[in-house]
Amino acid sequence: MNLKLQNITIGYSKPLISDGNMELETGDVCLIIGDNGVGKTTLIKTILGQISLIKGGIFIDNFNLNLLNSKEIAKKISVVFSKSEVPNHFTVKDLIAFGKYIHYPYYFKLNKFDLEEVDEIIESLGLKEYENFQLKQLSDGNLQKVFIGRALAQNTPMIILDEPTTHLDEKNKLMILNLMRNIAKNKEKIILFSSHDWRLAKEFSDKICLLKDEQLFSGISEDILLQHSDLTQPNLYKINSEFVSPQILAPELQKELLYSFLQKNFPKNLKHLKFTWRDGFWEINLKDKQENINNFEDILVLLSKHH
The missing domain is CATH 3.40.50.300 (P-loop containing nucleotide triphosphate hydrolases)
Structure with a gap:
């Protein structure tokens, strides 16, 4: 795609x-x-x-x-809007299954394969215990998951x-x-x-x-x-428990962005690496060499080869 x-x-x-x-x-x-x-x-x-x-x-x-x-x-393309209308009397399973009807006439009865896929989506979203709940009984977070489930069913x-x-x-x-x-x-x-x-x-x-x-x-x-x-205020979010940061010597903004980038793409222990921000470039100390890189796309390529 x-x-x-x-x-x-x-x-x-x-x-x-x-x-x-x-x-x-x-x-x-x-x-x-x-x-x-x-x-x-x-x-x-x-x-x-x-x-x-x-x-x-x-x-x-x-x-x-x-x-x-x-x-x-x-x-x-399927879409999930923030202010989606909640249909009256629809259950979780009803709404997720509704995503299938983009492929069929409204009077069509879903086949066994479609129903199995709907069940798999409900399971994958952690909604199994709520599948027969009416939508208005759900928390905001679970309701949002149901609308995402409908988009997934649209396939x-x-x-x-x-x-x-x-x-x-x-x-x-x-x-x-x-x-x-x-x-x-x-x-x-x-x-x-x-x-x-x-x-x-x-x-x-x-x-x-x-x-x-x-x-x-x-x-x-x-x-x-x-x-x-001008968009950012430095703030390090810890979102992955497996990630161990390398040594990063840089101003706060550059440090925040590198930290964000590394834990998203390399959720592992990187403490053996050292990154130093100098004159618009990252000096990256690997085991056997040093690389100078000025953008994150090239950092992704480099570390993907070494990890």
Whole structure:
């Protein structure tokens, strides 16, 4: 699966973002950030074909989105909105199974294979004990998992979530963010989501799509944040108990971003490594040599070869 935004201009009577470019591949988790009103929801709705592009092209697996109808788009992209309407009298199993009907007429009866897949999704989301509960009986965190389950049942290669952690406490935010990353990596999907809690959400995203000053900036999360240092206040989040940090000699911002990047991609003991920030480069001391690197993408390549 590949999503490509090519020189897109989005908005209404007045453009919100002009000449934006971005590319995502299977397994990518991409976080959309930006101030209120800059176009985050507009971007999502444009990708979904709900708002027309002003200029440029959006391509899914090299198919031009403008040439796909809503049903064809729904077979490639499922969506979870932060303010989803909760259907009356629906159980957990009912709503998750409902995701299957994008592939069938509304009167169709789900077959044995479909029902088994719905059961597997319920089990994988830790919702088995709630499967016959009505939706309004659930906690906010479990309700959000059910809507994600419906998107999984839709069985699309890409899932878009608009503010999936809104109104959740920190424990449930971590649960949902972990779930999204696991889905992307283990079920080989693209996850694109927006969040106001981006300082925490960045810990789980591979890439960032930053909307700022009518421009779209995209790339490896830590590279984007380093290029826009006004965004961050240094803070080290410990999200992986297996991760042991290497020695990092750097200003607080660079240290935070490297720490974030390493524990996301290398959840293991890295105490034998040493990173020193010097004149815009990371000096990386490995067992047998020293490397000088100025971006996180090259660090990923280097450490993947050695680990």
